[in-house]
Amino acid sequence: MNYLHYAEKYMMDTYKYLPVVFTHAKGCKLYDISDKEYLDFTSGIGVMALGHGNKKWTKAVKDQLDKLVHTSNIVLNVPILELAKKLTKVSNMSKVFFCNSGTEANECAIKLARKYSFEKYGKGRNTIITLNRSFHGRTMASLEATGEEELHKYFYPFPEGFKHVDINPTALEKAVDSNVCAIMIEAVQGEGGVNPLSREFVNKVFEIAEKNDILVICDEVQCGLGRTGKLYGFNNYGVQPDIISVAKALGGGLPMGATLCNEKLKNAFKYGDHGSTFGGNPVCAAGAVEILNQITDENFLEKVSKKGIFIKNFFKNKPSKNIREVRGIGLMVGVEINGKASEIQKEVLKKGLLVLTAGTDNVVRILPPLIITKKELEKGLNIIYEAIDNM
Template identity: 35%
Template sequence: MTATAVSNDWRSRFDERIMRSIGMPLAKLERGEGAYVWDDEGREYLDFLAGIAVNALGHAHPVFVEAVAQQAARLAHVSNYFTTEPALELAERIVRLAGAGDEGRAWFGNSGAEANEAAFKLARLNNGGGGRTRVLALVDAFHGRTMGSLALTGKPHMRQAFEPLPGGVEHIPATIEALDASIDDAVAALIVEPIQGEAGVVELPAGFLEAARELTRRHGALLIVDEIQTGAGRTGAWFGFQHAGIVPDAITVAKGIGGGFPIGGLVTFGRASSLYQKGMHGSTFGGNPLATAVSNAVLGEIERAGLVENAAVRGAQLRERVARIGSPLVAGTRGRGLLVGVALADPAAQAVVAESMRHGLIVNAANDHTIRIAPPLTIGDAELDEFEARFGAALAAASA
């Protein structure tokens, strides 16, 4: 069978049997190693998206593979009627890394959307005897696609088909002035991303998190930080909020903490740790020994190998490489660490993604004017050299 016939065959199979909630995939991938993947025709790609900031250690990292194999051979699932050593260890580890202190607690689910559902319910529990009915989120925020997390998401085009959504959520601009005008004693919680990844890798204004912390504390509201895309060392700190030097009431985590294995979670600080009581929330698969063992291995390797620091150093170098390309299509870069947005002067992001694929590079169009880059935290000089060459060629072709 020819390569073309094979390619057409998988596309036909996808079109006939996969739900049409997603578009046609860019390729059918067969295997990966480090920062590289290969498709069904044997073509190599440099993966600078890492499963949308998920594959923190890259592909087929020995630590990840060993953790999956060893735990799968021992105990994979037990339900939440029981606990296991990997679950206890992960709760202790992630509370420590988040700096949640002696009162810190963790709950585990299977995805970022589930983590934000748990956070939404936590906000509802902070009701002040029924007087706190408002939950604030930001315009252009993305918190997931379940009904609750979608209610928190500040993107009308994603919400419209599913309305009415759970009520009580208000979306405010990401400005300190909007915080001052919006937060009062009727607010149960404010939920924010330190960097709005789906909005185009947009950082919050300077001083925003500090102001949010002061105002929520003053009015008795919870400050919940969505660290699903920014956590696990991605921004050059273990969690994005740590750059601001604040202590939130809760954070949500997923993506990179599992390094490719599905897991999400909620970490609570201080008084927020006492809001959930027995029977209020749960998950059949949440906190299973296989997922938590893998997450322990991934986070342990990030810590052992100094990959948080590597993200800070390599992120700065990556942005320098983009500037060095000197493309007239590039208007600048945004982000922190290895979560980088390349701002385009023209609405050419889809063309840049297509040309990047043609030149063996995987990146993502966050919107028409932004390319999102989120490679494995393990990248070094060799991968940056290849990125510069391939991305430069893609930009040249897209602007021709």
């Protein structure tokens, strides 16, 4: 049966689908309709942190399905309360709002920052500074927050109140004025090309924020929850933001996002200021609790760091004229090449490997499940290297 024809006939043309249809998965392996095996270096764009078919996560979700699937946000359920307690504590934050995605988590962060500033300073102090090459989502405010002009065309007018700046301290300082209420950053820009921010720049963000009573929002949707070998990407810089947005890995494959705030913002939202019908779903929450149980183990995160070093050393020991740079932290790595990453993506797919692209189609993005073995890593890296070197 030609399932790919179904996509062309019935689905909007929002994605460039690779010529493969998957039916099942286990660990770091995916299997297509002909049962061909593929090594997964994407983890569903950073979602499947524990790999596919994690037994403890699956049991937590199945058990909750038999108990309670959905209520509403006018009542409470046990899994969401357990998750709220655990997530705030491990994040060193005070309160949390649950939603369904990273985009929604960032929308909440934007509203929360503006509400706090309005209550403290009144009207007009509502501008949020974001970075060029950033990515914060697809809804109208989060898309305008995204510092990639190519994604903005066709969709004007956008909500007001955003400034995009280059990633350097001077540009940041020039952008700050009395209307700015927050600065929003990703510790590692994923979609923009896997660009880790420099320690100098991150320090400047927090220095400016403290001096001007400006909030710092860390978008940890892709680089958070163990991806960099720390719980959050910003933990690599020794800082603590006012607001954190998370999603992707939190749900383990189910739609789950969250926005966390610190002590000074904990009472900024009042009744009716924000909401989400499916936010706090008990099934998603039960799975998220198990995700946190596993990734917050110190040995787990240490192993992720070592695997990241393994990737860097692999390419260091096998230079190629077609590789410009290898960058990233932990298991969030970008290989910038002299050519089109999308062509490499298609080539390695033929060899049974699934990878991502980033930047202006010149970065092969490596985001495997955090449980991947070094043997699996080496197999996939050799396939990538061969494809790039033979371009």
